[in-house]
């Protein structure tokens with residue numbers, strides 16, 4: 001198949017591009033604006049493939065989207081391009097509305113125009129797969145899981161913009177019959193994660209000998225999903241999922257943020273002990289909490305398991321060890337980003 005991936009130079013999109021080129025016979029067109037969060041270094045390993053193409057473009061630019069779609073003629077559009085960092089959405093919500101809401105609308109309008117021009121067989125086989133977050137469901141108490149039926153209750157500008165985009169995608173399915181799929185996943189982690197996000201930020205700061213900033217008490221719970229498990233789930237959904245349906249993807253790995261940071265420190269203590277022999281966890285420091293910080297997210301992924309036969313292959317312990325190893329082995333990749341984008345700066349205090 002021919003798969004157009006938006007946001008394919010970002011963290012999850014690039015993992016999808018690498019996975020598709022390494023493990024399937026699909027052709028891939030990567031459409032990405034290359035914002036601060038995108039880099040072609042993430043796809044260098046597969047960029048020489050004859051089945052790979054790249055277009056630098058903005059999903060809000062209808063003409064650019066139309067040109068990419070009509071030239072590439074995708075069977076599947078997997079839409080991952082987005083502004084993705086909650087803290088940045090507190091400092092500057094406008095970019096999130098523009099890219100996540102207006103950009104998704106533009107993708108839908110152009111996908112529909114292309115889809116209407118297909119013959120009946122191709123029209124039935126076409127899929128628009130929108131990648132979203134469990135944060136659209138709001139915040140859980142100590143118990144319970146998000147299912148595909150959980151009502152939307154977004155709390156941050158980021159999650160509100162993603163909820164808006166999910167509703168648009170759903171509307172294009174109901175109203176226009178576009179064969180859409182939506183996946184809502186939990187927190188991803190793994191190689192090529194931009195070092196402003198919790199896990200890579202902690203690795204980078206630990207190795208620099210800097211304080212490891214924990215928001216508030218660090219007792220917020222997330223369900224951690226190894227990015228390569230996620231992209232295997234995405235492939236299962238666009239190949240086998242039922243149009244019109246939502247699928248929740250989670251890793252069955254609930255951890256408090258403080259537990260995650262201690263785990264990172266414990267692995268670093270083994271793989272690259274500090275010269276003075278003291279654990280990296282001595283660097284852990286509490287800082288003011290994120291305004292509106294959701295307490296707990298947890299996913300019920302039984303639809304993915306039962307209907308599509310997908311389940312995560314990594315435990316948190318195996319995934320986090322692979323991740324820390326990758327950051328230790330790929331310092332030039334992340335140190336250049338930290339220097340260029342001040343990725344390790346505190347953001348989102350709503351000051």
Ligand code: NAD
Nearest residue numbers: 007009010011012033034035037038058059081082133188
């Ligand atoms: P990311 O920030 O690492 O990458 C986003 C990519 O989109 C970048 O390559 C960027 O250049 C590109 N992009 C941004 N604006 C664009 C625009 N206007 N036009 C074209 N390209 C643009 O994000 P990620 O972590 O890889 O997340 C990918 C998707 O998955 C997003 O839709 C995000 O909401 C969703 N998601 C992420 C997580 C997570 O844990 N990372 C969890 C749930 C859902």
